[in-house]
Amino acid sequence: MTPTFFPRVALAMTAAFAILVALTVFTRSDPLPLLVMTRTNWLRIGTLLVINAAYLATMRLFGFVLSSMVLMLVLPLLVGYRNMFAVIATALALPPVVSLIFWYGLKVALPGAQAFELLTWFQ
Amino acid sequence: MFEAVGGAILHVLQPEVLFATAVGTIIGIIIGALPGLTATMGMALLAPFTFFLEPVVGISMLIGLYKGGTFGGTISAVMIGTPGTASNAATMLDGYAMAKRGEGSRALGCSLTGSVIGDFCGSICLVLGAPLLASIALKFGSPEFFALTVFAVTMVCYVSGHSLAKGLLAAGIGFGFALIGTDPIGGSPRLTFGIPDLSAGIGILPLAIGLFGFTEVLIQLEGYSPTVDKPIRVMGFDIWQIARDIRQHLRTVIRSSLIGTLIGALPGIGAETSNWVAYGMAKRASKRPETFGRGNIEGVIAPEVAANAVCGAAMVPMLIFGIPGDIVTAIMMGALIGQGLQPGPNLISENPTIFYALFANMFVSMLMLAFFGFFAIKLAGRILSVPRPILFTSVAILCVAGTYAVSSSLFDVGVMMAFGFLGYAMRKLDIPIPPLVLAFILSRLIEESFRRSLIQGDGTLWIFLQRPIAAGFLALTAITLTGLLLQQWRAWRAGNGSVQGS
Numbered sequence: 001m002t003p004t005f006f007p008r009v010a011l012a013m014t015a016a017f018a019i020l021v022a023l024t025v026f027t028r029s030d031p032l033p034l035l036v037m038t039r040t041n042w043l044r045i046g047t048l049l050v051i052n053a054a055y056l057a058t059m060r061l062f063g064f065v066l067s068s069m070v071l072m073l074v075l076p077l078l079v080g081y082r083n084m085f086a087v088i089a090t091a092l093a094l095p096p097v098v099s100l101i102f103w104y105g106l107k108v109a110l111p112g113a114q115a116f117e118l119l120t121w122f123q
Numbered sequence: 124m125f126e127a128v129g130g131a132i133l134h135v136l137q138p139e140v141l142f143a144t145a146v147g148t149i150i151g152i153i154i155g156a157l158p159g160l161t162a163t164m165g166m167a168l169l170a171p172f173t174f175f176l177e178p179v180v181g182i183s184m185l186i187g188l189y190k191g192g193t194f195g196g197t198i199s200a201v202m203i204g205t206p207g208t209a210s211n212a213a214t215m216l217d218g219y220a221m222a223k224r225g226e227g228s229r230a231l232g233c234s235l236t237g238s239v240i241g242d243f244c245g246s247i248c249l250v251l252g253a254p255l256l257a258s259i260a261l262k263f264g265s266p267e268f269f270a271l272t273v274f275a276v277t278m279v280c281y282v283s284g285h286s287l288a289k290g291l292l293a294a295g296i297g298f299g300f301a302l303i304g305t306d307p308i309g310g311s312p313r314l315t316f317g318i319p320d321l322s323a324g325i326g327i328l329p330l331a332i333g334l335f336g337f338t339e340v341l342i343q344l345e346g347y348s349p350t351v352d353k354p355i356r357v358m359g360f361d362i363w364q365i366a367r368d369i370r371q372h373l374r375t376v377i378r379s380s381l382i383g384t385l386i387g388a389l390p391g392i393g394a395e396t397s398n399w400v401a402y403g404m405a406k407r408a409s410k411r412p413e414t415f416g417r418g419n420i421e422g423v424i425a426p427e428v429a430a431n432a433v434c435g436a437a438m439v440p441m442l443i444f445g446i447p448g449d450i451v452t453a454i455m456m457g458a459l460i461g462q463g464l465q466p467g468p469n470l471i472s473e474n475p476t477i478f479y480a481l482f483a484n485m486f487v488s489m490l491m492l493a494f495f496g497f498f499a500i501k502l503a504g505r506i507l508s509v510p511r512p513i514l515f516t517s518v519a520i521l522c523v524a525g526t527y528a529v530s531s532s533l534f535d536v537g538v539m540m541a542f543g544f545l546g547y548a549m550r551k552l553d554i555p556i557p558p559l560v561l562a563f564i565l566s567r568l569i570e571e572s573f574r575r576s577l578i579q580g581d582g583t584l585w586i587f588l589q590r591p592i593a594a595g596f597l598a599l600t601a602i603t604l605t606g607l608l609l610q611q612w613r614a615w616r617a618g619n620g621s622v623q624g625s
Contacts, residue, residue: 003306010295010298013298032553041345
């Protein structure tokens with residue numbers, strides 16, 4: 001038996017049941033959750049996708065703490081939460097606390113800011 | 124053996140283990156109580172932390188979280204009519220009705236007492252059943268393991284959602300992702316697409332954190348609206364009233380304990396099923412079934428006892444066969460493997476102290492649940508008032524930090540996020556996630572045992588029919604599949620061609 005046997009089985013199984021599920025969509029008595037999404041929902045999930053991709057991309061440059069602070073400021077505001085004090089307090093407190101817990105408690109260094117290392121290199 | 128048991132008890136009573144169990148239980152209760160946060164998500168988030176602890180300390184924390192999370196969901200089910208976890212969905216029907224007429228404290232008190240009793244029964248099942256099954260499991264060869272894992276995956280597909288096809292589709296996706304990495308027999312790279320980071324395969328924790336943690340973050344943030352569910356105020360409860368309730372419904376307690384224990388011990392099915400089965404049985408056996416759903420205390424006790432009885436029993440197939448009893452134990456199994464412990468028939472002989480320490484911890488965490496559950500009921504209002512956007516953004520940060528901690532790899536963080544979006548798409552397409560995770564975990568065992576069986580049987584499939592246990596499990600799988608297909612066909616015909624989707 002070759003190593004490709006099981007990947008083929010998995011692919012065939014996925015394809016066969018995907019077709020079957022797709023065919024039964026039209027026989028449902030209640031609408032698929034995807035089909036009842038409003039424009040706002042689509043906009044929100046699209047923005048969440050972009051923001052999370054940017055968060056991941058910038059984490060190497062600005063580090064876990066800074067990029068997480070920005071994420072924690074942006075996400076609650078994006079979904080319409082307006083208690084600014086709670087948002088700012090959590091954004092400023094949580095990422096450093098998490099980073100310290102990981103460092104002192106588990107001896108794990110979360111991604112640091114390479115941008116600052118680059119600055120010291122230029123000096 | 125007695126030496127190992129004694130050593131295990133001493134191990135579990137050490138301050139660091141007791142502290143870890145207490146922390147796990149408290150986190151579990153809080154996570155379970157918050158709608159949207161589940162014991163499964165908590166387990167996925169906390170598992171990376173346990174890698175840096177001693178095995179017994181880490182696993183004790185996860186056991187505490189499992190039990191706390193299973194009970195915690197009752198708090199929101201009773202106080203705001205939204206079950207914190209799927210295992211408390213049936214409790215909501217009568218618990219919320221009781222809370223609305225001012226009996227919330229009685230419902231929560233009975234639910235806590237029922238949870239502790241159910242938990243005790245499940246733990247007894249684990250202690251008595253595991254060593255017995257281990258001796259049987261040692262006789263299992265590759266054909267038996269293959270047949271048992273196929274049966275487990277089928278059972279998960281059977282209970283996840285209304286559609287078998289969707290369950291099998293999810294299982295197919297899970298198999299596909301699990302095959303990325305290296306061929307287990309030949310050692311050649313497979314499905315890596317030239318990406319070096321994929322050569323070791325996809326880890327269970329990035330996958331689980333993504334599918335259960337990050338997906339929930341996306342679902343909650345995408346659907347958030349500023350209206351807040353106001354919790355119903357709960358006053359202090361009368362212990363004697365609760366004792367009277369439990370004594371009066373002792374039959375329900377015993378029946379539900381048995382249901383929970385039996386369902387938990389079956390590979391692949393967990394508390395999500397047991398609470399509904401116990402609720403249905405209690406209603407059927409009741410002299411006043413019409414009062415169910417309107418605030419009958421039996422409707423609270425039955426599902427809670429059954430849901431918590433699953434906890435101990437679900438660990439039996441995970442520890443003995445390496446096949447998780449439900450999705451929470453599947454992630455716990457990932458944590459055990461991360462600690463260098465391979466669940467399976469040899470665990471008891473290779474690591475007796477750790478094995479018996481797990482047993483002893485089941486009872487310690489049960490006492491912790493009783494203690495902290497009491498305070499959680501009193502503080503329930505505060506737990507439920509955390510604003511959701513703040514809560515779920517914090518969960519997103521913890522998902523990232525937890526994933527990064529496992530392998531110090533941003534690639535894994537990206538994988539976790541990708542699984543988060545995949546989970547979101549699956550939820551929107553009404554495709555169940557548990558079969559994907561279980562198939563992912565069991566894929567290696569299925570492939571290895573199948574290929575080894577073929578080598579053993581000189582390339583023929585007859586070997587599966589020549590071995591009675593393997594043939595028995597394959598027959599059970601065929602019966603389950605046929606029964607379900609017939610059931611769905613009848614339902615489809617009765618509904619004039621329409622299928623209930625959710």
